[in-house]
Amino acid sequence: MAETTSKPSKVGNNYYKTTVTTNADRSLSSTTFRTDSKGNNPVSVQTTSVDKNGKATQTFGTGATAAEKKGFADPKSPEGQALSQQVESAKPYGNSPTAEQKAQLGKAGGGSGNAATNPTAENPSTTGTGATSEALNKEFKAGDKEGTRTKYEDLVYPLDLAASHQDIVKFSILKYVPSLSEAGQQKGGVSTSGRIITLEDGKPIVKGSERLGTITLPIPSGISDGNSARWQDQELGQVMEAAAAAAKSLFEGGPDAAAATATEQIQDKTGGGDLPTAVSSFLLDTATGTPVQARTYGVANNNNLEVLFSGPGLRSFSFTFMFYPREPDEAIRVRKIIRAFKQSMSVKRSANSLLLKAPHTFAISYLTPGDNGQMKIHPYLNKFKECALTNCNVEYTPDGTYMTYGGAEKSMTSYRMTLSFAELEPIFDDEYGDDGDASVGY
Secondary structure, X not given: OEEEEOOOEEEOOEXXXXXXXXXXXXXXXXXXXXXXXXXXXXXXXXXXXXXXXXXXXXXXXXXXXXXXXXXXXXXXOHHXXXXXXXXXXXXXXXXXXXXXXXXXXXXXXXXXXXXXXXXXXOOOOOOHHHHHHHHHHHHHHOOEOOOOOOOXXXXXXXXXXXXXXXXXXXXXXXXXXOOOOOOOOOOOOOOOOOOEEEEEOOEEEEXXXXXXXXXXXXXXXXXXXXXXXXXXXXXOOHHHHHHHHHHHHHHHHOHHHHHHHHHHHHHHHHOOOXXXXXXXXXXXXXXXXXXXXXXHHOOOOOOOOEEEEEEEOOOEEEEEEEEOOOOHHHHHHHHHHHHHHHHHOOOEEEOOOOOEEOOOEEEEEEEEEOOXXXXXXXXXXXXXXXXXXXXXXXXXXXXXXXXXXXXXXXXXXXXXXXXXXXXXXXXXXXXXXXXXXXXXXX
């Protein structure tokens, strides 16, 4: 058995290095570690084992984040390409590996072992929109601008909040995953489709997202929700009804069918003499811009007014929290909570500032202690889907007077913070689930 290790390389905001272990029976494995910039303090992220017959198996270390699992499982991602390059640069077989050894190394690097299917062997277009799309995709995947915050503490206010004995509202800060991105469209694996919030280790999460931190607060007063669906007035007069029927026949059966439908409509409507009158009135009113028949006869064409469904509505929510720090540690905690909300909702920039990237999003849940002491989603309060924080307003003198504590911290004696959220996707009937009406649902 022999081991060789690559130099650390940066992917996004992290550094990685890979150790390749070769065995006498022609099997080998590659283990990737997250490190600091010098390659120290390694944390195992993934291991790809390849047996002597070429069968590859990938496993992930306990220290791997959800984003790393997705990245290293995809050979085309920046993490997947870094793994392939690091396995090759480790040179476990020296500078002249055999064809069989190259194939084994290709599989240990996350590929198929066939150079023709390796993303680096492809010849993408370098001109036109293809090159532009590739450049933008590369810039997007390069990560955020240096200094962008990627981790937040798990913050609780007040310090003595007895979460195991009282109802709370918990906010999880999530790294936003676009619905049409590779991560958002994975099939058979994680997906953001639906953006449904579940609990993981007692903390709200959206499947396919990475949780960056949590904020736990008492449930404030004045909470509410409002579901909506869009219905709009629509008109369909006799003239337009006949024209629509003929047009439908034209698309489905051609000109002959359209002519037959038009004849049928005329015969059907002219039995009472309505259609000719309606057509002439319609043309006259349109030509003059004046409701002639209304002026002459005091009538109007029957517009068959009906309210029709036009689409779902999106929900928005507002929370108002009052903070009264009682000691220096609690003042620091309030400061961190305000900053976490403000910074997480801030627009991100790409590595070279060519693109503006979406702020972080939130998974919100009202939680209540269960019979076993574990927190569960409150059955008598509404659920949420993934939300964007659209507004964060902080009042530093809510009592009408500027007043701070003495001492080193100089905290305000009170704060009022108002948060406005908007759900990213509508609520659909089937998402309520068949739970026997055990909760109010969304």
